[in-house]
Amino acid sequence: MSANPGIRVAVDIGGTFTDIVILEGDGVVRTLKVPSTTGDYSRGIADGIRSLAQAAALPLGAIADIVHGTTAATNAVLEGTGARTGLVTTKGFRDVLELGRMRRPILYDLFWEKPRPLVHRSLRLEVLERMGADGQEVSPVDIPSVRQTARHLAASGVDSVAVCLINAYRNPAHEQSVRVILSEELPGIPISLSSEVLPEVDEYERTSTTTINAYLRPVIESYVRSLLNRLDQMGIRCPVLIMQSSGGLMSAWGASERPAYVVESGPAAGAIGSSFVAQELGLANAITFDMGGTTAKASIIEEGRLRIAHECEVGAGISIGTRLQSGGGYVLRVPAIDLAEVGAGGGSIVSVDQGGVLKVGPQSAGAVPGPICYGLGGRHLTVTDSNLVLGYLNPDRLAGGAVALDPVAARHAVQEQVADRLGLGVYEAAYGVHLVANANMIRAINAVSTERGRDPRQFTLIAFGGSGPVHAAEMARALGIRRVLIPLIAGLFSSFGLLLADVERRAVRTCNVPLVAEAWQRVEGIFSQLEIEAAEALDAEGFRASAFQRSADLRYVGQAHALLIQIPAASRSVVEVRELFDREHLQTYGRRDEVDVEIVNLRVTASATVPKPSLPALRVDGNYASRGRSTTRMAYFGSGLTPTSVLTTREQLGTEWLEGPLIIEEYDSTIVVPPGTTAHLDSAGNVLIDTIASALT
Amino acid sequence: MLGAMYAMLYILRMGQEPPGIRALRRTEQAPTAELPNIDPITFEVLRNAVDSILDEMSLTIVRTAYSTIVRDAMDFATSIFNAEGELLAQGLSLPFHLGGMPDALASVRRRFGHDLLPGDVFILNDPYEGGSHLPDIFMFRPVFVADQLGGFTATTAHHTDVGGRVPGSNAADSTEIYQEGLRIPPMRLMRAGEPVEDVVRLISANVRAPEKVMGDLRAQLTACAIGERRLRELIDRHGPSTVQVYFREMLDYTERLARNEIRQLPDGVFTFTDYLDDDGISPEPIPIRVTVTISGDELTVDLNGTSRQVSGAINATASHTRSAVFIVIRSIMASHIPNNAGLFRPIRVLIPAGTITNLTLPAACAARAITSYRVIDTLLGALAQAVPDRVCAAGEGGNTFWTVAGTDREGQKYILVEPMVGCWGGRPDRDGVDGIAPLGANIRNAPVERIEAEYPVRVEEYALVRDSGGPGRFRGGMSVTRSIRLLGPDATLQVRSERRKTLPYGLFGGQPGQPSDNTIIRNRKRLRMPSKFVMTVRTGDVYRHRLPSAGGYGNPMDRDPSRVLEDVLAEKVSARGARADYGVVLAGRREGMRVDEAETTRLRARVMRDGSR
Secondary structure: OOOOOOEEEEEEEOOOEEEEEEEOOOOEEEEEEEEOOOOOHHHHHHHHHHHHHHHOOOOHHHEEEEEEEOOHHHHHHHHOOOOOEEEEEEOOOOOHHHHOOOOOOOOOOOOOOOOOOOOOHHHEEEEOOEEOOOOOEEEOOOHHHHHHHHHHHHHOOOOEEEEEOOOOOOOOHHHHHHHHHHHHHOOOOOEEEHHHHOOOOOHHHHHHHHHHHHHHHHHHHHHHHHHHHHHHHOOOOOOEEEEOOOOOEEEHHHHHHOHHHHOOHHHHHHHHHHHHHHHHHOOOOEEEEEEOOOOEEEEEEEOOEEOEEOOEEEOOOOOHHHHOOOOOOEEEOOOEEOOEEEOOOOOEEEEEOOOOOEEEEEEEOOOOOOOHHHOOOOOOOEHHHHHHHOOOOOOOOEHHHOEOOOHHHHHHHHHHHHHHHHOOOHHHHHHHHHHHHHHHHHHHHHHHOHHHOOOHHHOEEEEEOOOHHHHHHHHHHHHOOOEEEEOOOHHHHHHHHHOOOOEEEEEEEEEEEEOOHHHHHHHHHHHHHHHHHHHHHHHHOOOOOOEEEEEEEEEEOOOOOOEEEEEOOOOOOHHHHHHHHHHHHHHHHOOOOOOOEEEEEEEEEEEEOOOOOOHHHOEEOHHHOOOOOOEEEEEEOOOOEEEEEEEOOHHHHOOOOEEOOEEEEOOOOEEEEOOOOEEEEOOOOOEEEEOOOHHHO | OOHHHHOOOEEEOOOOOOOOOOOEEEOOOOOOOOOOOOOHHHHHHHHHHHHHHHHHHHHHHHHHOOOHHHHHHOOEEEEEEEOOOOEEEEOOOOHHHOOOHHHHHHHHHHHHOOOOOOOOEEEEOOHHHOOOOOOEEEEEEEEEEOOEEEEEEEEEEEOOOOOOOOOOOOOOOOOOHHHOOOOOOOEEEEEOOEEOHHHHHHHHHHOOOHHHHHHHHHHHHHHHHHHHHHHHHHHHHHOHHHHHHHHHHHHHHHHHHHHHHHHOOOOEEEEEEEEEOOOOOOOOOEEEEEEEEEEOOEEEEEOOOOOEOOOOOOOOOHHHHHHHHHHHHHHHOOOOOOOOHHHHOOEEEEOOOOEOOEOOOOOOOOOOHHHHHHHHHHHHHHHHHHOHHHOOOOOOOOOEEEEEEEEOOOOOEEEEEEEEOOEOOOOOOOOOOEOOOOOOOOOOOOOHHHHHHHOOEEEEEEEEOOOOOOOOOEOOOOOEEEEEEEOOOOEEEEEEOOOOOOOOOOEOOOOOOOOOEEEEEEOOEEEEEOOEEEEEEOOOOEEEEEOOOOOOEOOHHHOOHHHHHHHHHOOOOOHHHHHHHHOOOEEOOHHHOEEOHHHHHHHHHHHHHHOOO
């Protein structure tokens, strides 16, 4: 973008830290990490923005927009602190929400507990009405029964109501009449209709999603209100945008009406940032790898596009198995960037099990007490402690020296908790922890690549998050991935990514039609209708749709599972779409079938472009400034301690390829370049690591 | 990247006491090629790699299968075996498949063990030669690395139809295997990478829904092939001898964990008998009896005393009975133990031939899961005496199976099949679960809106039944009911349900659950139906099924009154039920409701004294 977009601010709230990034119109980037102010997050946000702006002498009134990623919605679900919610259902179906799909995520545990429904059974009320599966009315809405239900809910003091009637995805009329009566009896109480939140078949998934939306509405609304108030008091009156799970932005008020769409807000931004970096560098294929304190997440970019998943479970805990065995959490069927997550991060706890095998995670020491080396009372050995023992982390320099680490305690713990029990030396044990953590995290990468028929060797690994650049090169080597890219501001890359997203709205319609020429006109009609809906939704928030993207869920007739296929705007022929589907099926599963194809859902994304910075023009200021010359320290890479150069800025690396071992220490992250690999700095400020380095050997 | 780790000089000392932490000891000598060392890091890395392969195989089946049974019931399994045919790891799957695959592979190896080629694929479904029941088709693919057998990848899936007298090949009222469908002894489906067309045509000609069956077989083939490729890459990367040593260690590791678990159980002999209502053909109850002997780090389960095989199609193979046994033993073990052959080593299962738990020709077996569900209940009942703090009271006793078959108004034939699942029994420190699949299966329910969109029926109710959970200090799970109205022309309704006569038991003073119930509502008249029946239903008829509820755990008079109040507020227990079943007296209304402590104490004392309520 050539126009100077002014000062833009990104705020990413995590459970422990709030990360703030300010981007000035001329490309200067400033960052700050402050503790999150639980209870009222807006205080931490306001203070952070103020102090960062003050340090740079930036006028608060000049801020053009604030882009926000938040875990507020997720936390409300996980902690059960959402609104007192009522649910209105068709007679005979009050238990749909509680029965769910009857599955459990683990097989051999007699003590498993089902997640407690978000709406108490006494607040799940039935009304007399019935819509048929064909969208024709079977029996009309019984107005007195609805009014009675509404009064009961009013007397029960609910703060929010969800309405989910059987077959409302085919015809919303009954839900709409129910809303009219509810609004009369419950003035000011937000009402979420399933036919608006998710007009898709499957009563449980639709009820669950609508209920989550209703459960979160008052919470997110008051969150947004207090944030805007506080900003207003500071003289900041710019637009505030919130990241949706799908990676698109939405106005803060839009998010408070449809909070179901921002539940996975946090992790999306890093993937969006990666896709922007990939696009700028002309990389069509990349795997993103984000390793934080508790989990590691991977996603895939193909032909410049992130993969979107259309269902997830909130609060299911982290385990590989959850992708196969559902039932552990609250089903949320909204588009989200397809992230595979494993319970391995810097804070993951290391143990030796009864069979004498080394385990890493999924339990985490969190940020408090955190790893033993933090000296905050942590007793459990973590991945970060092992990385410190291996010489990868600087005991005096983590977070720019803000956190002093205790290498003696870490070493002692590795000795006692692993080395002695397995008969290993202390470095071998610490390196073992490093490798086992890598093996766990490789499963997340496999989940988005090999498990979908993609060969990771044909992808660049884009690694970020506090610990990602410590592990990335070694993992890439194990996977046969040649190129690793560590973007600028790697440790706060998720917040930076917020500045690289566009505003978007999505619309979906279940249609179940065969993929044949005769039906295509109808399909086109639905697509156009969805485009109008999505554009109007953007319009209502003050944005103008500048691009539309069409996609469809397709499957072979009789197949249970559909594949999401992007439909290019130019494609007007059924044969072409069929070919796209066959090719995707072949790539993903290794075969194509000679069977008719049907369309399950049609989807449209409308987006409004936001001005983006140019990477080479970026200059990172403040905390990243050079902190002295390079030094040398001993580090362990699998065979004896090796003298390793330590650079204190990435600029010291230069554009020439340098041979590892090398360590680059930054304010928010540490990059490890192991022996046998090489690294250099590209013109856009990214560190590139080559894991094969054949030129040097 | 692991080269450095291989170079470490350790040797594994096996079979030591106690097994808590494995000892590893440095040796003076470098390892020879025949004896690579075990290091715990490589071990964990390889284990992750094997699990990752299984994830990929399972996902391939889930995503490319054509049948809803695979999608909704997850009725399939994926496994990897070592070159000796021992189960190395099993992917997430239907629990009933745990332990079933080794018998099937043994059968393939018996016939073809000396005649395996790269690119071969073997199938079978014959219960009398390694199979389980005819709809389950097993598939195996040998994995070769440089002409050497490195292992097998395997899948099994429940197919929509394999022929026989009744659509779905699942009828409970067949009396001979010959009525149940196509029997496939172990044979090649692919020879050296080429499909054996004769076999493909034979199967295709004998099943009712060939496009679904062939589609699902393709899904299995793809999964086996992907597994083979990944396993080959893994062996290539680490070297065949290293991998074989680690594969053996994976079994030994599991065995150590399993023995350690069994050692913590009290020694002794524990017997329990439970009953199936009947086999649907004659009305006699069918006893299932188990005797568990725990001795040191070994455990024996003896099915002597169990009924002879019966006329109805509910006879199980020994392998299916063993699966039921393994499910229970795995479930009472505290830690996470891998599913492989090492788990089976310290467990002996004695199953007399010719019983309902180990069929002989020509017994029919399509609905044998009903028997295996009862084996699970019976074994839990026996173990309740040994480890009362690790078991739960009886659940609904397995799924009800109902089928509506007919022709819709457009003249299209349809079969609507639904396995309905329900609840778990009360547990030592918590209530049972309301609305969950049984231990032996992880079946999902069918979405009401999909049923209505695809079949000429309307679902009119799907709900929990108040006051149904077996009373106990920890309440049993509640009954689930579903009502379905036929909108299309007259159709055939077939129902197989259980636990009408022998109720799901409670434990340690907990009350039993309530029986199942079948009702037909025709012209506003209610017709009470037996637990197993076939009938013609008319347009407008409603079939209402109520699943059994689960048993309670502990004396209901010891239940915390505030939990009873909670159940009343949730409308899961009525105020009358609170009084009658729990001796709890409530005062006030709606949110203002509270426990009347004085009255409750008085009532409970009277009940305890009189033994009546």
